Amino acid sequence: MKPGDTLLRDTFNTFGIHIMQKGHTLQREDIAKLLQHGVDDVDIEEVFSEPADISQSLSSHPLQDAKVQFNSALEGFEDLFLNAAARGEFDGSQVDDKLEPLLTELQEQKDVVSVLLFLNDDNNYTYTHSLQVGMLSYYLATWMGYTEQEAYQAGKAGYLHDVGKSKIPSHILNKPGRLTTEEFEEMKRHTIYGHDIIMQSTGDKISAMVALQHHERMDGKGYPHGLSLDEIHPLSRITAVADVYSAMTTARVYQTKQELLRVLKELHKMSFGQLHAETAQTFIRNMLPNFIGKQVLLSSGEVGQIIMTNPSDFFRPLIKTDKGFTDLAMQSNLDIEEIFM
Structure with missing residues (x-):
């Protein structure tokens, strides 16, 4: 065009x-x-x-340059993942070559919701999810006051967090239905596999730790070791939040993607016991302003625009449609079906 x-x-x-x-x-x-x-x-x-x-x-779209870097990082992770599956290791020198240009480009992009909507590839959940978690971990670390170098480390750890899934049999990894108990036990081992693959490939102890711990929970009910509270590394807590948000908002073989604000509300619930409270709340607080001005499709079939966050319910905003204003906090019969730019 x-x-x-x-x-x-x-x-x-x-x-x-x-x-x-x-x-x-x-x-x-x-x-x-x-x-x-x-x-x-x-x-x-x-x-x-x-x-x-x-x-x-x-080149007219402000995220077009980031899209080029996103696609390059996506291809890089696919190559990394396939090498890990075949050889149990990958070329660690390529990680920074693929990831650093993308995260550098994203430093200027403050509207993270637009970034997620624009930089997406529904064709392969595993690769897209890993890249999203890397981007979100980078942003979240920045919001929490980490230095640029520390934020990059968080982004890198998020990018590599699921590399252990390369060792999970494809019939389990891509199963459309519910996993059996035995299959789920094998799936949980991706955390251990990821730790070992990263240590073998790069010796990056922090990224390896995050791969191992990103499914641990504050209440001690996570896996693989049932860690709790301060036993969980701070960057693992960051990746855990980014992982949950990306997983729930991305289409998978066994689950359709969920509406973005609804997932934020779920994260809010999880911050009381499962996810690290300060980390999850920081993520929510910084994500919410990004929804102002976004277009939405309502369950009524109407299309509208988010005008403001509702102070009585952050996750049910005020919507402007052709018919006027709709306060979702006051109209429980209406829901947002989809958010787009």
């Missing part, structure tokens, strides 16, 4: 929401809007222009 092209058909996003009308002549901001909504295929009547115009239109 480039400025001047004309849409030959009405354009809808993946949720069936009408985005742009047939016959509309595209401008750069229209192309950015289509990118924001995840529309990557349209029927157009082309107009021919100089290559410079095409280049400018492709």
